[in-house]
Each structure stands twice: as C-alpha cells, then as structure tokens.
Amino acid sequence: MKLLRLGARGEEVPVVRTDDGRFLDASTIAADFDGAFLASGGLDRLRAGLAAGALAEFDAEGLRVGAPVARPGKVVCIGLNYHDHAAETGSPIPSRPVVFMKDPGTVVGPYDDVLIPRGSTRTDWEVELAVVIGRRARYLTGPEEAADVIAGYAISHDVSEREFQLEFSSQWDLGKSCETFNPLGPWLVTADEVADPQSLGLHLSVSGVKRQHGNTRDMIFPVARIVEYLSQYMVLEPGDVINTGTPAGVALGLPGAPFLRPGDTVDLSVDGLGAQRQTFAQA
Structure with a gap:
C-alpha cells in the first residue's frame, strides 16, 4: 500500500x-x-x-x-552511512553507526517550501531512505526481528546547515533541527511492497544540476542492522522515523559547489518510493 x-x-x-x-x-x-x-x-x-x-x-x-506520517515521536538519523559519502567528507569509515537526533517538528510535506535559516551560508541537501517503525521495538536480536517492526519506507530530505552542525557545537543537532528541515514523502510504501531495501537508487538534483546518484546497497550499515542497533539504546515507537544516511554528492563534499540559496529548487527521488520537490526560501 x-x-x-x-x-x-x-x-x-x-x-x-x-x-x-x-x-x-x-x-x-x-x-x-x-x-x-x-x-x-x-x-x-x-x-x-x-x-x-x-x-x-x-x-x-x-x-x-503532507508528510505521510503525522507527528512522529522522534526522528533518529544515521550519519556517514555510505562509503562514498564518508570518503568525500574525509571521514574514516565508522565502526559503529553514527547516531544523532532531529527535532520531529522539522518534518513537513514533500513539496512544501524549505526555509533557509537566518544567518545561514551553508545550507546543504541530503537525499535519504527513511524507515518508519510500525510497532514498539526494544532489544531486538537480529535482522529478522528488526525487519518485522518496520511499517514501511519513504523518501526523506535531511536538510542540513553545515556551519551550525560542525562549527557551532560538538553536537550535530543545531544544524539538523532548523524549521522545515525534513521533508518526508510523498507517501509511505508499506514494507511488503519493498522487496529489498538494500537495492534502491537515490537521486537528487539542485536547480536542474545532478548532484547525488547512489544506491542503498552501498550503505555501511544496512537497514535491519540500523534498526536492531538503535533498539539496544532507545525504545523505538510506532510512527518513529529513521533517516538512514545519504550517498556522496552533498555540497559539503563538492569543492566549489554552491550551497543552497533562496529560489533554488531541489528534486529528489528513491526508486519505487516516488519523488519530492522543494523550493528554498529565506526564513
């Protein structure tokens, strides 16, 4: 469905x-x-x-x-989860998932305008596969248990402000939780209709210029491992959203690439999950 x-x-x-x-x-x-x-x-x-x-x-x-899931209790994110994205940022391959949280209030519809924060000069794009939890999960013991708690999948745009994220604090949350920074949708595709979440192409362009073209097969930590891992440290509740990371091609990793400015449009898609489009405006 x-x-x-x-x-x-x-x-x-x-x-x-x-x-x-x-x-x-x-x-x-x-x-x-x-x-x-x-x-x-x-x-x-x-x-x-x-x-x-x-x-x-x-x-x-x-x-x-609108976003296909109303009022998620939490948005949990995995950073540096694609080999090529870790390489483009000059980061070592993580031995454990890099986890951060995003304000659930950032979740908006897939075609809603996204607001560039006041004082921002480094607002960046990130196309991601989102997982939506379907039932309460704690201390899962393997990939089969993890897969069983997934309600479905959607496209997530994990918009980021890199200066806020990397220079203003030792935590990433400041650069991830600005208003409108998580368009989600257009729909939630139930898990039974996604044959293999590790074989989905991800695509993103900025004002007509292709920037990201990756595949979930290149994840460092696959979807089931992420869900299992998170359940060891937090209780995952129905409606929670997990952003599973982004492939290479973000502005942070492209020397000379312009960051997002008012009037830019971003088009993104994930195979089988539809497409999004946002126009960026000044907050």
Whole structure:
C-alpha cells in the first residue's frame, strides 16, 4: 500500500493511493496515519478494508501533500552511512553507526517550501531512505526481528546547515533541527511492497544540476542492522522515523559547489518510493 495525507497543514486526510493511480479515502478506518494507527494494527485493518472495497474514491485534485506520517515521536538519523559519502567528507569509515537526533517538528510535506535559516551560508541537501517503525521495538536480536517492526519506507530530505552542525557545537543537532528541515514523502510504501531495501537508487538534483546518484546497497550499515542497533539504546515507537544516511554528492563534499540559496529548487527521488520537490526560501 501507498499511504499519504492530503490537505492543508493540520487538516490532512489519510488516503491510500492504488497501483492504478486512484485515491481512496481511509478516514473511515484511520483518524490519521500516526503512531496510534500503526500501534493498533491499523495496517491490517486498512488492508481488510481495501480487500472489501470499503474505501470510497477521494478527489485529490489540487490538494497539498503532507508528510505521510503525522507527528512522529522522534526522528533518529544515521550519519556517514555510505562509503562514498564518508570518503568525500574525509571521514574514516565508522565502526559503529553514527547516531544523532532531529527535532520531529522539522518534518513537513514533500513539496512544501524549505526555509533557509537566518544567518545561514551553508545550507546543504541530503537525499535519504527513511524507515518508519510500525510497532514498539526494544532489544531486538537480529535482522529478522528488526525487519518485522518496520511499517514501511519513504523518501526523506535531511536538510542540513553545515556551519551550525560542525562549527557551532560538538553536537550535530543545531544544524539538523532548523524549521522545515525534513521533508518526508510523498507517501509511505508499506514494507511488503519493498522487496529489498538494500537495492534502491537515490537521486537528487539542485536547480536542474545532478548532484547525488547512489544506491542503498552501498550503505555501511544496512537497514535491519540500523534498526536492531538503535533498539539496544532507545525504545523505538510506532510512527518513529529513521533517516538512514545519504550517498556522496552533498555540497559539503563538492569543492566549489554552491550551497543552497533562496529560489533554488531541489528534486529528489528513491526508486519505487516516488519523488519530492522543494523550493528554498529565506526564513
């Protein structure tokens, strides 16, 4: 299934997009696509409703696309998780996942404007595969258990301000948690429809110039290992989002490449998960 939320901010309606491109209203089954929906077996109820033909057609024409998961409890991120990205930044290959947190309030829709912070000169792009947790996870013991707690996958844009991230603090969070810094979506593709999360192409261009072209097979720590690892140190709750890292091609690793400026547009996609587009504006 492809789950998305359509409508103005704070008024989004949960909708299912079918394989033939139709939109179906899921609001009779789900008040929203959020942690409570996932925790209560919502995906199973939704599948049953689809099979029974219980979802009415929904007119999506002209509606804003919101993030596919409402109000995630936390956004956990993995840094330096692609071999080529670690190399371009001059960093050693990490022996354990590099973990940082991002303010959940940064999560916005995939086509919403992104605001460049006041005082920023080094706002950067990062296309990533996002994992959405479907049930409570703690102390997982292997990749099979880890895979079993994943509700689905989405495109995440882990926007970063490099000066705030690397020069203003010993923690990365300042450069990661600025408002609008995590467009998510357009939809959540349920895990059963992603045959292999380690064989997905990632693509990003800035104002028409190709910048990133990678594949999840080049991750240092694969998806299941990341989920298992995080569960040893924090409880993962339904609706939590995990950003799994970015491949090479960010401005930080491209000498002479311009950082993002007001008016720039960023297009990004992940194979099988759709595409995003944002215009950048001054905060």
